[in-house]
Amino acid sequence: MMMRRLRLPLLILLLSLMAAVSGLAQNGTVPHVQEIFDRYGRAKDVTTVVMTREMLTEYDIHLYRSLTMREPGKRLAVVRAAVDADRKVAKSIKEVIDFGTLSSGYYELPPANGLNRYILYRYNPKRGITLIYIEGKLGADDLVSLLLQNKNTDN
Structure with missing residues (x-):
C-alpha cells in the first residue's frame, strides 16, 4: 500500500526531471556539435584542437x-545532422x-x-570536414574580423 502511494509522486518527479533536462538541450545551452567533438575527437583519422x-x-x-576529418565517410551524415540541429536555434546564419x-x-x-557561441562548418569532398566551435565575449563582427585577418596573413 505504501509503495503505491509513493509510485505516483516518484513518477511525477522523474517526468519533471526528464522535462528539465530535455529543455536544457532544446534551448541551446549545449550545442549538438558537442556530441561530434565527444564522439570523434580522439579518432585516429581526426585532427582536434582545443584551446581554453x-x-x-x-x-x-x-x-x-576544431575538428578536421579528411575522409568522413558515413560520419558526414552524423556531422551534418548535428550542424542542422544547431542551425535550427541559431540567431544568425550564413551558408x-x-x-x-x-x-x-x-x-x-x-x-x-553570458558567452557568445559560434559554429563554423566547412565540407569539401577533397579536403573533408572542418568543424569549429567558439565561445567567448567577442562579438560576431570581432570574430569575422579575426577570421579575415588570419586568412590574409595565410597568403
Whole structure:
C-alpha cells in the first residue's frame, strides 16, 4: 500500500526531471556539435584542437574547439545532422550551398552563461570536414574580423 502511494509522486518527479533536462538541450545551452567533438575527437583519422581561455585572452575567446576529418565517410551524415540541429536555434546564419550541398556555414547560437557561441562548418569532398566551435565575449563582427585577418596573413 505504501509503495503505491509513493509510485505516483516518484513518477511525477522523474517526468519533471526528464522535462528539465530535455529543455536544457532544446534551448541551446549545449550545442549538438558537442556530441561530434565527444564522439570523434580522439579518432585516429581526426585532427582536434582545443584551446581554453588562458591561451586566447587576447581575443576574448573562452573556448575554441576544431575538428578536421579528411575522409568522413558515413560520419558526414552524423556531422551534418548535428550542424542542422544547431542551425535550427541559431540567431544568425550564413551558408554557402554548392550544387545543392552545404559546403560552408556560419551559425551564431543564442548566448549561454553570458558567452557568445559560434559554429563554423566547412565540407569539401577533397579536403573533408572542418568543424569549429567558439565561445567567448567577442562579438560576431570581432570574430569575422579575426577570421579575415588570419586568412590574409595565410597568403
